[in-house]
Amino acid sequence: MRALNLLGLSTVLVLAQYAAAQTWYFLTFFTPPGSYITSYSGSFVAPTLPQAATYYLWPGLQPSDNAGVLQPVLDGRSGTWWIGSGWCCSNPSLPWGSGFNVANGQTVRFSLKVNSISGGTWATNLTSSAGGAATGSFPLPTHPMNQAIIAIELYNVAWNFGQFAFSNVVIVANTTSTSWCTNGPTNYQKAAVVSMSTPTATVSGGQTTCSIASVILVRPA
Ligand SMILES: *[C@@H]1O[C@H](CO)[C@@H](O)[C@H](O)[C@H]1NC(C)=O
Numbered sequence: 001m002r003a004l005n006l007l008g009l010s011t012v013l014v015l016a017q018y019a020a021a022q023t024w025y026f027l028t029f030f031t032p033p034g035s036y037i038t039s040y041s042g043s044f045v046a047p048t049l050p051q052a053a054t055y056y057l058w059p060g061l062q063p064s065d066n067a068g069v070l071q072p073v074l075d076g077r078s079g080t081w082w083i084g085s086g087w088c089c090s091n092p093s094l095p096w097g098s099g100f101n102v103a104n105g106q107t108v109r110f111s112l113k114v115n116s117i118s119g120g121t122w123a124t125n126l127t128s129s130a131g132g133a134a135t136g137s138f139p140l141p142t143h144p145m146n147q148a149i150i151a152i153e154l155y156n157v158a159w160n161f162g163q164f165a166f167s168n169v170v171i172v173a174n175t176t177s178t179s180w181c182t183n184g185p186t187n188y189q190k191a192a193v194v195s196m197s198t199p200t201a202t203v204s205g206g207q208t209t210c211s212i213a214s215v216i217l218v219r220p221a
């Protein structure tokens, strides 16, 4: 249920030299410098889990200092998907939120919301189409978030479960700039084939709401 944080791309690249069995596929929306995310929500479908193995599939938020990742992680280690939210992995050290099992093909809705960017307690809310529900509270006042991520993180196993599909993804940030949304996310090392609807941005009250109807990590590139 824990996933390594990304710690910036350089660290990932260094780690890759020593841990070749770890594989990353991820998309990142970066907000402009000095602006931060206040809310990140959406739904995704749990793929069919091929076997018990360290499959970590997640949406998450990362702060500009890359101190960790706030992430609801769909975890395949037991052979049945389990999801719970956590702040990985330290600074501060916080307990993980509760979670629930997710059957293959179920839809999970996630919502991560902060009460104030500078005050910084994140409320997490997970629900599934089968009635699973879990909430969490993560005080992270010194870590305003500037990266909204969708990730497939694998250890000693291949991306062999088919697509990882999100719908109704919404990211809210305190900026009137919209290009961070409409230009779309970065695709780490272009490692994944991505199918995505065009992101739309609406500006109101000094905030931009970025909506993406569908974003799918289809398969390895
Ligand atoms: C976003 O909020 C933070 C924290 O309140 C503030 O420091 C920053 O200036 C805001 N950015 C914009 C672009 O409004």
Ligand SMILES: *[C@@H]1O[C@H](CO)[C@@H](O)[C@H](O)[C@H]1NC(C)=O
Binding pocket: 109, 111, 125, 126, 127, 135
């Ligand atoms: C969690 O999300 C569900 C589905 O969107 C909603 O019905 C419920 O009220 C939320 N719970 C909390 C504590 O916000």
